[in-house]
Amino acid sequence: xxxxxxxxxxxxxxxxxxxxxxxxxxxxxxxxxxxxxxxxxxxxxxxxxxxxxxxxxxxxxxxxxxxxxxxxxxxxxxxxxxxxxxxxxxxxxxxxxxxxxxxxxxxxxxxxxxxxxxxxxxxxxxxxxxxxxxxxxxxxxxxxxxxxxxxxxxxxxxxxxxxxxxxxxxxxxxxxxxxxxxxxxxxxxxxxxxxxxxxxxxxxxxxxxxxxxxxxxxxxxxxxxxxxxxxxxxxxxxxxxxxxxxxxxxxxxxxxxxxxxxxxxxxxxxxxxxxxxxxxxxxxxxxxxxxxxxxxxxxxxxxxxxxxxxxxxxxxxxx
Amino acid sequence: xxxxxxxxxxxxxxxxxxxxxxxxxxxxxxxxxxxxxxxxxxxxxxxxxxxxxxxxxxxxxxxxxxxxxxxxxxxxxxxxxxxxxxxxxxxxxxxxxxxxxxxxxxxxxxxxxxxxxxxxxxxxxxxxxxxxxxxxxxxxxxxxxxxxxxxxxxxxxxxxxxxxxxxxxxxxxxxxxxxxxxxxxxxxxxxxxxxxxxxxxxxxxxxxxxxxxxxxxxxxxxxxxxxxxxxxxxxxxxxxxxxxxxxxxxxxxxxxxxxxxxxxxxxxxxxxxxxxxxxxxxxxxxxxxxxxxxxxxxxxxxxxxxxxxxxxxxxxxxxxxxxxxxxxxxxxxxxxxxxxxxxxxxxxxxxxxxxxxxxxxxxxxxxxxxxxxxxxxxxxxxxxxxxxxxxxxxxxxxxxxxxxxxxxxxxxxxxxxxxxxxxxxxxxxxxxxxxxxxxxxxxxxxxxxxxxxxxxxxxxxxxxxxxxxxxxxxx
Numbered sequence: 001x002x003x004x005x006x007x008x009x010x011x012x013x014x015x016x017x018x019x020x021x022x023x024x025x026x027x028x029x030x031x032x033x034x035x036x037x038x039x040x041x042x043x044x045x046x047x048x049x050x051x052x053x054x055x056x057x058x059x060x061x062x063x064x065x066x067x068x069x070x071x072x073x074x075x076x077x078x079x080x081x082x083x084x085x086x087x088x089x090x091x092x093x094x095x096x097x098x099x100x101x102x103x104x105x106x107x108x109x110x111x112x113x114x115x116x117x118x119x120x121x122x123x124x125x126x127x128x129x130x131x132x133x134x135x136x137x138x139x140x141x142x143x144x145x146x147x148x149x150x151x152x153x154x155x156x157x158x159x160x161x162x163x164x165x166x167x168x169x170x171x172x173x174x175x176x177x178x179x180x181x182x183x184x185x186x187x188x189x190x191x192x193x194x195x196x197x198x199x200x201x202x203x204x205x206x207x208x209x210x211x212x213x214x215x216x217x218x219x220x221x222x223x224x225x226x227x228x229x230x231x232x233x234x235x236x237x238x239x240x241x242x243x244x245x246x247x248x249x250x251x252x253x254x255x256x257x258x259x260x261x262x263x264x265x266x267x268x269x270x271x272x273x274x275x276x277x278x279x280x281x282x283x284x285x286x287x288x289x290x291x292x293x294x295x296x297x298x299x300x301x302x303x304x305x306x307x308x309x310x311x312x313x314x315x316x317x318x319x
Numbered sequence: 320x321x322x323x324x325x326x327x328x329x330x331x332x333x334x335x336x337x338x339x340x341x342x343x344x345x346x347x348x349x350x351x352x353x354x355x356x357x358x359x360x361x362x363x364x365x366x367x368x369x370x371x372x373x374x375x376x377x378x379x380x381x382x383x384x385x386x387x388x389x390x391x392x393x394x395x396x397x398x399x400x401x402x403x404x405x406x407x408x409x410x411x412x413x414x415x416x417x418x419x420x421x422x423x424x425x426x427x428x429x430x431x432x433x434x435x436x437x438x439x440x441x442x443x444x445x446x447x448x449x450x451x452x453x454x455x456x457x458x459x460x461x462x463x464x465x466x467x468x469x470x471x472x473x474x475x476x477x478x479x480x481x482x483x484x485x486x487x488x489x490x491x492x493x494x495x496x497x498x499x500x501x502x503x504x505x506x507x508x509x510x511x512x513x514x515x516x517x518x519x520x521x522x523x524x525x526x527x528x529x530x531x532x533x534x535x536x537x538x539x540x541x542x543x544x545x546x547x548x549x550x551x552x553x554x555x556x557x558x559x560x561x562x563x564x565x566x567x568x569x570x571x572x573x574x575x576x577x578x579x580x581x582x583x584x585x586x587x588x589x590x591x592x593x594x595x596x597x598x599x600x601x602x603x604x605x606x607x608x609x610x611x612x613x614x615x616x617x618x619x620x621x622x623x624x625x626x627x628x629x630x631x632x633x634x635x636x637x638x639x640x641x642x643x644x645x646x647x648x649x650x651x652x653x654x655x656x657x658x659x660x661x662x663x664x665x666x667x668x669x670x671x672x673x674x675x676x677x678x679x680x681x682x683x684x685x686x687x688x689x690x691x692x693x694x695x696x697x698x699x700x701x702x703x704x705x706x707x708x709x710x711x712x713x714x715x716x717x718x719x720x721x722x723x724x725x726x727x728x729x730x731x732x733x734x735x736x737x738x739x740x741x742x743x744x745x746x747x748x749x750x751x752x753x754x755x756x757x758x759x760x761x762x763x764x765x766x767x768x769x770x771x772x773x774x775x776x777x778x779x780x781x782x783x784x785x786x787x788x789x790x791x792x793x794x
Binding site: 022151154155158172197203243 | 325503506508509514541542728729732733736764765767768769771772775776780781790
């Protein structure tokens with residue numbers, strides 16, 4: 001038994017010491033990153049002397065599709081691929097706590113996020129994990145992460161766990177930051193035109209699936225939280241949904257975009273819905289698409305200009 | 320309950336603690352209750368199927384032993400095997416056969432009147448069915464005494480570390496262990512914990528990382544070409560290995576902590592220098608089961624070379640079918656059978672021939688064997704024939720072969736890094752520096768502590784905390 005206790009103590013001591021050393025080293029690297037999707041872009045934004053007037057938020061359909069330079073006001077795209085409303089709500093809370101809220105937020109919302117098998121369905125966003133560096137220091141982020149599963153509290157006993165599955169990205173982003181000039185970033189990343197992508201987009205029409213769903217109102221909890229934070233700080237919130245290559249997908253998701261529309265009307269918020277607004281150039285034209293849901297840079301230019309035009313009208317109070 | 324879940328972590332600590340605290344005579348009961356609880360985590364009602372087969376096999380075993388008539392013994396054996404395989408057939412193969420019958424009838428202008436059954440395969444059914452059949456056959460052959468204690472027999476089938484995905488144990492190896500119920504041995508327990516961590520590292524770090532890449536390529540196979548398919552198939556080969564051998568190591572390790580010894584299910588299979596050697600090192604408990612209860616009863620290699628090839632093919636085809644009710648698995652098994660027969664035919668699988676060859680030749684042999692196995696994995700991973708043939712044709716005939724698609728460079732780099740760590744450790748094991756399967760006497764606490772701490776840190780930095788289900792659970 002003595003040997004077993006000795007083994008447990010030995011393992012605990014090594015893990016405890018190594019955990020402190022590794023996390024301290026990674027903290028050092030992480031805080032110096034100013035680029036990338038593992039926190040570097042957020043660091044860049046938080047270190048701006050003054051937040052830009054317009055902040056574009058959302059997932060890959062904002063990150064790769066909305067070009068900040070298209071707007072007539074200073075703008076930054078803080079979109080992160082693979083995220084959802086939960087991440088946006090947590091990020092907004094972080095910006096609020098850091099006093100970095102902009103004047104206007106242009107938030108991309110995916111109607112498909114509100115799909116459910118039953119109306120009672122709920123969701124605990126896992127994409128909040130992108131912000132796991134702030135676990136333990138930001139209450140909202142900590143709560144959101146704890147809601148993912150009870151085991152999270154245990155895993156975060158290890159300080160290094162804040163870098164779980166992002167160690168190599170952070171090292172890479174650290175060197176990118178050190179080597180390149182990262183000033184004047186816009187946060188946007190272009191997807192270049194690629195012919196095979198266009199062909200695959202067109203081919204995807206035959207493979208599209210439209211399983212039945214119902215609207216799950218509980219899944220709107222994060223969006224309601226975002227609206228509430230913006231209202232309480234006087235930040236103007238504008239929502240938009242990105243277009244789909246396949247018109248059938250837009251029609252399929254219409255009942256959900258209508259629910260977003262109802263929510264925004266009730267809260268006096270502008271909602272720019274590209275499931276309804278047609279952009280003739282990109283409609284049914286594979287050359288503007290990376291896949292059936294993502295525009296390439298050529299398509300992004302068209303959507304961004306149109307979005308800037310509508311936003312401008314909205315800001316000027318025109319219909 | 321999944322081995323890579325936090326629930327299992329708590330369950331294991333609590334159960335092992337209680338197991339060693341209660342008096343010796345109650346321990347089998349604690350293990351049986353724990354095993355029931357473990358199984359109830361999946362689809363609770365299916366535990367009734369287990370109970371039915373346990374009761375039938377338990378009494379069959381007793382009556383086979385008691386009976387003096389050879390005819391009656393055989394009848395009981397057949398009854399028991401039919402019950403076990405009947406249940407397996409119903410849940411696993413009925414819809415597959417019905418679907419193929421429908422296609423056949425449609426081809427000659429008839430409608431198939433038999434409805435499709437909306438049923439879910441009970442978890443681990445193929446594994447515990449084979450283990451139960453092993454018991455009844457060994458009792459029939461007189462190699463094992465029938466177990467009188469119903470609880471101990473139930474534990475033989477339901478022992479939770481190996482209940483849902485093996486290793487498929489033999490009664491001679493397990494039943495006496497449940498009677499002896501060994502005491503806590505610190506060094507054995509340390510070895511067990513270390514093995515569990517190694518298994519968890521393979522599953523939650525290497526396999527789950529590889530699966531992100533493999534799934535992104537195989538799910539969008541129309542968008543990819545030659546080299547991408549090669550790399551993703553190599554990645555799948557390691558993904559399935561780390562997934563299944565990881566599971567097996569956790570199973571063997573958790574049993575070892577409690578003082579039990581389960582058979583080693585994998586022995587560095589990708590270092591094999593022939594397909595024959597690969598099958599001696601891959602899923603050892605299944606391949607030895609197939610050898611003992613199918614290949615040898617079919618005649619093995621006793622009746623000339625052509626019948627040997629036939630027996631190999633039948634064994635591997637059925638081995639493929641064991642994995643799943645799909646033509647893809649049958650082709651996978653058939654290809655392996657073909658390789659084994661060809662190696663026998665060409666005399667390539669002789670052990671001394673391989674060990675005599677030089678280092679470079681052995682490396683080339685291992686590389687070729689790995690790639691031959693990878694071709695079979697394409698059928699294993701693909702959803703259907705179209706996908707498998709599309710991928711195969713793109714590997715061997717692709718105008719843009721050297722285009723490698725990497726969707727997330729961070730994940731790809733992590734994947735390469737963790738895979739390298741895993742291979743390095745395996746290489747050390749191959750060089751006789753056995754880190755995980757050493758006997759308790761040779762175990763160095765300092766080295767074990769360092770290795771365990773390293774594995775824990777790797778899990779913290781690279782592990783998927785809410786990782787996916789083990790692939791072999793579906794079989």
